Structures are given as structure tokens and as C-alpha cells.
Amino acid sequence: MKKRLYLLNGNRAVIYALSLIGFFYEANIAYITALTLWLWLPQCLQLELLLLKVIKH
Numbered sequence: 001m002k003k004r005l006y007l008l009n010g011n012r013a014v015i016y017a018l019s020l021i022g023f024f025y026e027a028n029i030a031y032i033t034a035l036t037l038w039l040w041l042p043q044c045l046q047l048e049l050l051l052l053k054v055i056k057h
Contacts, residue, residue: 007048011041 015034022030037044 003052004045004049007045008041011037011044011048015041 015038018030018034018037021027022034
């Protein structure tokens, strides 16, 4: 559960950082990446947890 919260907050930080990069540098690819990650956040979180589980074993 703790790993899930860390990953969720990490993903939110990445989304926020990409949004700021897109805003300040007018980089559309940063906006698109941030929106894609935001839309697929639950699936990305599941994939990250699965990868951590595989790496651990």
C-alpha cells in the first residue's frame, strides 16, 4: 500500500512537472505526455506495481 502511494504521488509530480514545462516553454509534447499519463494513471500505476513485483522476485 505504501509503494502504491509513493508511485501515485510520483506520477502526479511527473504530470505536474510536464505541465509546467509545457506551459513555460510552450512545448506541446510535454502537454500531450502529461495528459496521456493523467488519463492512463490507473493503468500506469498497475503496470509500475507489476514491474516492481517482477524486479523484486
